[in-house]
Amino acid sequence: MIGRGRNRNENTSNASRGDSTGVGHSNGKSPNSVYCRLKKMLIHYEFRPGQQLHIADLVEMLSTSTTPLREALMRLYAERLVTATPNKGFFAKTLSSMEMKAWYEAAFLVLVYSIRHGAGLDRSDKTARSISGSLNLGFNARNTAVEEICIAIELLYEEISRWSDNQVMVDHIRDFNAHSRFVRMLDLEIPENSEIIVTDMRELSMALRVLDVETAIANLDRQLKKKLERLNHLAKEGNVRSLSFTGIQRRSFDGYTVI
Known part of the structure; x- marks a missing residue:
C-alpha cells in the first residue's frame, strides 16, 4: 500500500524530470531503464567501496550496450552516486x-x-x-x-x-x-x-x-x-x-x- 501511494504521488513529478524505474518495461535496455537499475544498486552499496565500475562488466551484468551504460554513469556521476577519475573511469563510492x-x-x-x-x-x-x-x-x-x-x-x-x-x-x-x-x-x-x-x-x-x-x-x-x-x-x-x-x-x- 505504501509503495502504491508513492507511485501515485510521484508519477507526474517523475515524468517532468525524465525519471522512471524502468520496472515492468519491455525494453530493459533503454537508457532510462539502465540508469534506474544501476542507481538502485548504487543506492544500496552493492559494489565494493572504491570498486572500479568497468563498462564491459556492467554491460554484461545489466544486459545492455555501451552507450546507455555510459549515459547512465554520467547521470549518476552528476548525482554524486559514483566518482570518476580522468583516464581511469568510474568508481563506486565508499559510504562516508x-x-x-x-x-x-x-x-x-x-x-x-x-x-x-x-x-x-x-x-x-x-x-x-x-x-x-x-x-x-x-x-x-x-x-x-x-x-x-x-x-x-x-x-x-x-x-x-x-x-x-x-x-x-x-x-x-x-x-x-x-x-x-x-x-x-x-x-x-x-x-x-x-x-x-x-x-x-x-x-x-x-x-x-x-x-x-x-x-x-x-x-x-x-x-x-x-x-x-x-x-x-x-x-x-x-x-x-x-x-x-x-x-x-x-x-x-x-x-x-x-x-
Whole structure:
C-alpha cells in the first residue's frame, strides 16, 4: 500500500524530470531503464567501496550496450552516486559518515523551512490534512519490515518538503532520501533503534497534523542529533557489508519509484 501511494504521488513529478524505474518495461535496455537499475544498486552499496565500475562488466551484468551504460554513469556521476577519475573511469563510492552528515544537516534545514512555510499559509489546514491522508505510521516496529518503515519515513519527508512550495527543495529531499536510504535501513535493522525511530516519526506526524510547528521542529532536531551520533557506526557497518556484497536482506524496492 505504501509503495502504491508513492507511485501515485510521484508519477507526474517523475515524468517532468525524465525519471522512471524502468520496472515492468519491455525494453530493459533503454537508457532510462539502465540508469534506474544501476542507481538502485548504487543506492544500496552493492559494489565494493572504491570498486572500479568497468563498462564491459556492467554491460554484461545489466544486459545492455555501451552507450546507455555510459549515459547512465554520467547521470549518476552528476548525482554524486559514483566518482570518476580522468583516464581511469568510474568508481563506486565508499559510504562516508561525513557525507551522510552533510546530507542530513541540509535535509533538516529544508524540512524546517517547509514546516514553517506550510504552517503559515492560508491553506494550512489542508496542508496538515495531507500528512494524515498520505501516511500511516501507526505500525509496530517489531512486526513491520524494514523496507516498509523506510518507505513510510521517506514519504513523510517528501510530503513535508511539498509544504515549501519550492520544487528545488522537494527535489533535494528526494535526493536525500536516495543517498541516505542504505544508512536508514541499516539503522532500522537494529530493533531498539527501529522502535525509537518509529516513535519519533509517529510523534512528528502527529505534531504536523495539528500544525504544532515548534514541537515538530524540536522533534526533527532531536532526531538529527541522534542520527549524527550513530553515523560513524552505521557507515562502518555499511562498508563492511559492501565489502562482502551481502547488503541488506530486503525485498525488492521495485514497488515504488526510485528517483
